[in-house]
Amino acid sequence: MNGIALDGLREQLRGQLITPEDPEYDSARSVFNAMVDKRPAGIVRVAQVADVIAGVNFARDNGMPLAIRGGGHSAPGFGTWDDALVLDFVNRTGVRVDPEAGTARAEAGTTWADFNHATHAFGLATTGGIVGSTGVAGLTLGGGIGYLARKFGLSCDNLVSADVVTADGSFVVASEDRNEDLFWALRGGGGNFGVVTSFEFTLHPVDMVHAGIVIYGAEHTDTVAHFYRDYIATAPEEFGAFLGFHQGPPVPFLPEEWHGKPVCVVVGMWTGDAAEGPSRWQPFLDAAPVAGSMVGPMPYPALNVAFDGLNQKGMQGYWKANFLRELNDGAIGAHATFGSTVTSVNTSVHVYPIDGAVSRVGVQDTAFANRDMKFSPVIATQWVDPADNDANIAWARNYAEALAPHSERGGYINFMDSEDQQRVSDNYGPNWDRLVQIKGKYDPGNLFHVNQNIKPA
Incomplete structure (x- = not known):
């Protein structure tokens, strides 16, 4: 991408845009798995949801690949991509606990160490990963296996709602009674359907x-x-x-x-x-x-x-x-x-x-x-x-x-x-056809393809 185009994006952001000319570019483009050595066109360190909307619209309108980085723990390194725009949530790690309601809302860059630290103050927890540095976002969107799964189900089973920016730049809430099809797909379907900016979970007494x-x-x-x-x-x-x-x-x-x-x-x-x-x-x-x-x-x-x-x-x-x-x-x-x-x-x-x-x-x-x-x-x-x-x-x-x-x-x-990637349909079994249809509804152009990809109908 040329500098003028990226400068145009920079003007729409509250967060930092890092490009190959910046001294921190090499550290910003690195991910957990050192085997992955990609060179994205730009990395947006998200400051707020408006940055996500701007980034999604920019990548879509300019035909750029779009990579989403939550905790950055993806084994295949899907938090980066060559010539892509990366939306990096490294600075979005807030967790708000409502002990009376027994819920917590976590931003998309939160790790399970962050989450557990916040909820443990109230003697509460939900099913998270085995390793504290694992991201809440990636684990939940893929299912979420952890120590508490036998008692309380997967992480995605404890998801109450999610804030999502979809491929057309819209901001929507997905839950049991709002955008129910999207909520169904997010609980195990990975990052195929939009950028989830925050997750609300049910909590349980675990101290x-x-x-x-x-x-x-x-x-x-x-x-x-x-x-x-x-x-x-x-x-x-x-x-x-x-x-x-x-x-x-x-x-x-x-x-x-x-x-x-x-x-x-x-x-x-x-x-x-x-x-x-x-x-x-x-x-x-x-x-x-x-x-x-x-x-x-x-x-x-x-x-x-x-x-x-x-x-x-x-x-x-x-x-x-x-x-x-x-x-x-x-x-x-x-x-x-x-x-x-x-x-x-x-x-x-x-x-x-x-x-x-x-x-x-x-x-x-x-x-x-x-x-x-x-x-x-x-x-x-x-x-x-x-x-x-x-x-x-x-x-x-x-x-x-x-x-x-x-x-x-x-x-x-x-x-x-x-x-x-060739195994993705086997991984979803009887739910594959419905996932393909929902993908076609929310991301018909397959903007969100840097993942275990479900191609739209």
């Missing part, structure tokens, strides 16, 4: 939880995984925990001899009667020899940021995922084989339960269709040195191929990488 991080040597994977599968199948919904495979992290409660070694983990929390917390975790301490553990009362926000040190911006990243209808012996065998060869201390292979409250929402009640699945696994491969890219990508692909015979065709869009 101190009885957290558990239990670490075993990888040689015990078969025993631990079978025990986890059987335990979670009958556990009360107040127990939310995932099964994972890592290299031993450098934490005080894990002896140094285990640091960097392959380990199997169970991590989560009990949100029921605090007096029951120790008894709810004791079975995992007895299931197999424990290399290290931390079990006890903890503020919910503290557990949410426990792994942030291993998930820092600027690493190389490549992800793979499918849904599991069951954690069968074949899937456990694949995890036992590949989980013992995790490539870096920053890599996380997690198996999240999505039963309980998640499964009580109908398959077609929201855009998130995979309500009859039991688990959502992810292979989140992360590493520091670009020289290791080929080896890490190959490892993740081989791991995914080993799991494929035991998996469903679709996967969770928040765990998809940039090469997974």
Whole structure:
């Protein structure tokens, strides 16, 4: 784009417009995944909704790609794009809690660490991510799996309303009784339908939880995984925990001899009667020899940021995922084989339960269709040195191929990488046709295509 055109946009903005000539351009264009190296034409650091309307109108009228950056945590790096206009919400992280109504409204740049900090002051929370630096916007629009999902449903199930700027520059509110079709699509359909500038959530009483991080040597994977599968199948919904495979992290409660070694983990929390917390975790301490553990009362926000040190911006990243209808012996065998060869201390292979409250929402009640699945696994491969890219990508692909015979065709869009675009219809299953129709209504020109894209009818 020429400077005159961008200057014209600058005059319409309250926020900052950063272009390639500006000294902060390289830092402003960077995203969480360092493998993504795009050069947008301009980056708008949004100050208010009027900036979003101006940016949407400008990109549409000038035929520019438009990228939306909320928390900036997108594994494929969809918060930037070559020659695009980027709407960056880095400065929009406000959270307004209404404790009487039991709701909170979060701006589009808010992370779950921001959100939980605000709501915890009132002893309240809603389902958020596993990592505090994950953005509220991206996680919610893709569904929203987290520790509280078995008890309270996905993040999108707790969404009350959303403020949205659509492709024609209109500002609308989406809720159960306003623009209902758009509200349906936003709950799992990703960023395909507009720019959501704020999200209103239902909150639940969650304050101190009885957290558990239990670490075993990888040689015990078969025993631990079978025990986890059987335990979670009958556990009360107040127990939310995932099964994972890592290299031993450098934490005080894990002896140094285990640091960097392959380990199997169970991590989560009990949100029921605090007096029951120790008894709810004791079975995992007895299931197999424990290399290290931390079990006890903890503020919910503290557990949410426990792994942030291993998930820092600027690493190389490549992800793979499918849904599991069951954690069968074949899937456990694949995890036992590949989980013992995790490539870096920053890599996380997690198996999240999505039963309980998640499964009580109908398959077609929201855009998130995979309500009859039991688990959502992810292979989140992360590493520091670009020289290791080929080896890490190959490892993740081989791991995914080993799991494929035991998996469903679709996967969770928040765990998809940039090469997974051809799978997008499988990810939405029976909701695909309706999503295509709604896309055609709200974004007929596919302005919002820098995402796991749903093309309009």
